[in-house]
Amino acid sequence: MMPTVDVIVDPDNDVATVKALHALAAREPGVLTVSIAPGSDAQPAVVWAILRALGKRIEQLPQTSFKVFWMDAERWLVAHQIAEMVVLSAHHLRGGTAEQLERHVARLRIALILVYNGPAPARVPATTTLTAFLTRPRRPQPPARSRTRRWPRVPRSHPLRLRYDCSQHLAADQFEQVDRLLFGSLSTLSAWQWRCGGDVTPRQVRRALRLVSTANDPDQAYTRRCGAQLALLCAGIPVPRTRPLAPHGRPLTDAQLDVIHGYTTSWVAGYVLAELITGLPAALVDLIAGDQITDDAILGCMVPDRAQAILRALDTHHEAALQGPAGPTHDPPLADGHSPWPHAEQLFAAAVGWLLNGRAASIPVSDTSAKLRAQLNQLHAAGIVERNRGAYRASHVALYSSYRLPAPPIPALTNEWDDPLTSTGNPADN
Amino acid sequence: MIRHYLGLRGAEALATRHLLLTRQALSDVLESEAMGAIVGAAGLGKTFAIEHAIQARAEPVITLTFEARPTMRLIADRLLYALTGAPGHGTRFAMTDQLMNRLSDRRRLVVIGEAQNLNRDCFEYLRHLHDDPATRFALLFDGGDGCWEVLAREPMLRSRIYRRVAFAPLTGEDVLALMPGYHPIYHGADPELLQLIDEKATNGRLRSWAAFTYTAAEACRRCGADQISRPIVESAITQLGAG
Numbered sequence: 001m002m003p004t005v006d007v008i009v010d011p012d013n014d015v016a017t018v019k020a021l022h023a024l025a026a027r028e029p030g031v032l033t034v035s036i037a038p039g040s041d042a043q044p045a046v047v048w049a050i051l052r053a054l055g056k057r058i059e060q061l062p063q064t065s066f067k068v069f070w071m072d073a074e075r076w077l078v079a080h081q082i083a084e085m086v087v088l089s090a091h092h093l094r095g096g097t098a099e100q101l102e103r104h105v106a107r108l109r110i111a112l113i114l115v116y117n118g119p120a121p122a123r124v125p126a127t128t129t130l131t132a133f134l135t136r137p138r139r140p141q142p143p144a145r146s147r148t149r150r151w152p153r154v155p156r157s158h159p160l161r162l163r164y165d166c167s168q169h170l171a172a173d174q175f176e177q178v179d180r181l182l183f184g185s186l187s188t189l190s191a192w193q194w195r196c197g198g199d200v201t202p203r204q205v206r207r208a209l210r211l212v213s214t215a216n217d218p219d220q221a222y223t224r225r226c227g228a229q230l231a232l233l234c235a236g237i238p239v240p241r242t243r244p245l246a247p248h249g250r251p252l253t254d255a256q257l258d259v260i261h262g263y264t265t266s267w268v269a270g271y272v273l274a275e276l277i278t279g280l281p282a283a284l285v286d287l288i289a290g291d292q293i294t295d296d297a298i299l300g301c302m303v304p305d306r307a308q309a310i311l312r313a314l315d316t317h318h319e320a321a322l323q324g325p326a327g328p329t330h331d332p333p334l335a336d337g338h339s340p341w342p343h344a345e346q347l348f349a350a351a352v353g354w355l356l357n358g359r360a361a362s363i364p365v366s367d368t369s370a371k372l373r374a375q376l377n378q379l380h381a382a383g384i385v386e387r388n389r390g391a392y393r394a395s396h397v398a399l400y401s402s403y404r405l406p407a408p409p410i411p412a413l414t415n416e417w418d419d420p421l422t423s424t425g426n427p428a429d430n
Numbered sequence: 431m432i433r434h435y436l437g438l439r440g441a442e443a444l445a446t447r448h449l450l451l452t453r454q455a456l457s458d459v460l461e462s463e464a465m466g467a468i469v470g471a472a473g474l475g476k477t478f479a480i481e482h483a484i485q486a487r488a489e490p491v492i493t494l495t496f497e498a499r500p501t502m503r504l505i506a507d508r509l510l511y512a513l514t515g516a517p518g519h520g521t522r523f524a525m526t527d528q529l530m531n532r533l534s535d536r537r538r539l540v541v542i543g544e545a546q547n548l549n550r551d552c553f554e555y556l557r558h559l560h561d562d563p564a565t566r567f568a569l570l571f572d573g574g575d576g577c578w579e580v581l582a583r584e585p586m587l588r589s590r591i592y593r594r595v596a597f598a599p600l601t602g603e604d605v606l607a608l609m610p611g612y613h614p615i616y617h618g619a620d621p622e623l624l625q626l627i628d629e630k631a632t633n634g635r636l637r638s639w640a641a642f643t644y645t646a647a648e649a650c651r652r653c654g655a656d657q658i659s660r661p662i663v664e665s666a667i668t669q670l671g672a673g
Contacts, residue, residue: 014589015561038554048523092554
C-alpha cells in the first residue's frame, strides 16, 4: 500500500502549530518534523533540512565538500526508522523539490504531511487538520531488519584448507556466506599491512589479529581468524598465538552522542562512536568490519539506544566499515623493545609464504633444517603441502584456500583426509 | 556607559515610560527566547532605550542594521560574520546550518535595526532560524516610521511578537517632570523655558532634546553660566534653525 500524503493548511503560520509539531516529533521516535527554509528551490536545500532535523550538523561534514544527496537523507531516514515526515513551510518547496520529496519519501514508505502557510494553494487542498493529525493513532515502530546473521558451522580446519573444506561440506549458500567473510577478513588485514608499508612488528600483528578475530558467533570468529591468518601466511609473516579482543564498553554522555549524530557520513559517525565506546586506538578502529557490529553493540560493547540508528546506517560487509573524519589512519610501528620474531617462526613463515606463490614455487627438502622439515611435514600430513621429487610444494587445496586458485581441486584427484568436521588436529587453531 | 546623541556629556538616561517598558520587554523576550518589536518614529529614543536595557543584561547581543533592502543571503552572511568573525562560505543552506548551530550554543539577543527595510523573505528567513527547536535566541525588531505596519502585514509575526513597545514623543507633563534631571543646565530651570524649548525645538523628541542640550550647554560654557536662561535658549533655538 502506498503511503499517504496529507496536507494541513495553517494560513497564519501560527507559532503554536510549529511548536505542537516539533513537540510531536520530540515525543514520537517515528515522527520527524522538517522545517523548509524560504527559497528552497534545489535538492540540497531539502536534503539539508531533512538531515538537520535528524541531528546532522554541517560542522561534521568534510571541510572540502558541503554536498549532500538524496541518498544521504534516505540512508538516515531508514536508520532512524522514520514512519511519518511533517514538512513545515511546505510552500517554500519550489522548482520541483516538492515532487522530488514526495517521490523519495514514498519509496521509503514514509507518510508525508505537508504544512502550507498563507493562502491555501489550489492544487493542494487541506486533507486533514492539525488536531486530527496530532491525535492520529500511532503504531509502535516495527523492529528494524537485524544486522546479525546466523553463521553455518564451519570445520575447524587449518586456515590453508578451510576454504576447500567448506566448499566440500557446506551448502552452496552457506559456503558463499563463509567465503565472503573469509575473504573480507583476509583483505582487511592485507590492506592494513599494505598501509603499514609491509614492515610490521610482532606486537602490531598480534593487536591487529586480535581485532580481526573478534566476533559474537564462534563460527564467525573462527572464519575471521582464518582469513586474517591467511593474509599473514601469504605475506610470509609469522602467525602469533592470541585470543580475540574483548574490549570493555565505555559510557557516553549526551553531548558526545549529539556530536556523533552530527556526522552525515555514516561510516564516520560509526567510527567516532566505535572509538569512544571501545576506547581502542584509531589504527584498530580502522579495522572493524560491518559484521563485527551487531544491532546494539560494536565488538561486544553495548551501544546506547539513542545511538543505535548509527549502527543501522552502517554497511554490513566484511571489510573495514568505518573511517575516521581525517581518513584512514596510519598505524605507526609500536615500540616493541627487543622482541623480534623468533628465528624459527620467521623461517617457517617465510617458507610457507614462498610456497603460496604457486605450484612453481618449491623448497628442496635438502635445503630445510630439521625443525623446518618437521613443521612442513605436519602441513604435508594435513594435505596443505605436497612432497615429491625431493621438494615441498603447496597443494592445490592450499592454493585454492589462499585464493591463489579460482576453483577447488576435484576431490577424486586429491588425497583423502579425515572428515574435517570431526578432526581436532589443527595446528593453527589456538 | 551609553553614548548620548552627538556625544553629549553630563546627560542622564531619563526614566521615561518607554525606556522602562523597553527594559521590561527586552528582559521578557530574552527570558522566553521570543520575538519583540520596538517601534516608533525616528528620534524618540528607541535605540538608546534598547542599548540601555542591554547594559543591564549579561547575554551576548548582536545588532544588525540593514539600511537598504537586504537579501536572505546578506542576512545570513552578516549574522554569521557577527557570530564567528569570519565571512560565511558555501551555499546559503550550508550557511544557515552553521548559523543555527552557532545560535544554539547559548542564549543571546539579536537586534535587527531599521526592520522596516526587510521584505517578506527576510522575515521568513529570520523566523526560520528562530523556529528551529535547537536555536536559543531572542529576536528584537527595532524600527522607525512604518515598521509596525510592515511587521503587522506578516501573519507569521503576529503570533510570534511577544512584546511590543510603541514609542511616542514626550508629553508636556513628561518634559516638565523629567527634563530638569536630564542635564545640569536644566536644574531648577523655569518650566516656561522648558515648554518653550519643547514647543519651538524638540517636540518631545529625545534626539532633538540632546541636540538642543548640546548647543545650549556650549552657549552656557561660553557665557560662564551654569543653567539656561531665556537669551541662551533663544540663541540655541536660532542656531538649530527652529522657531
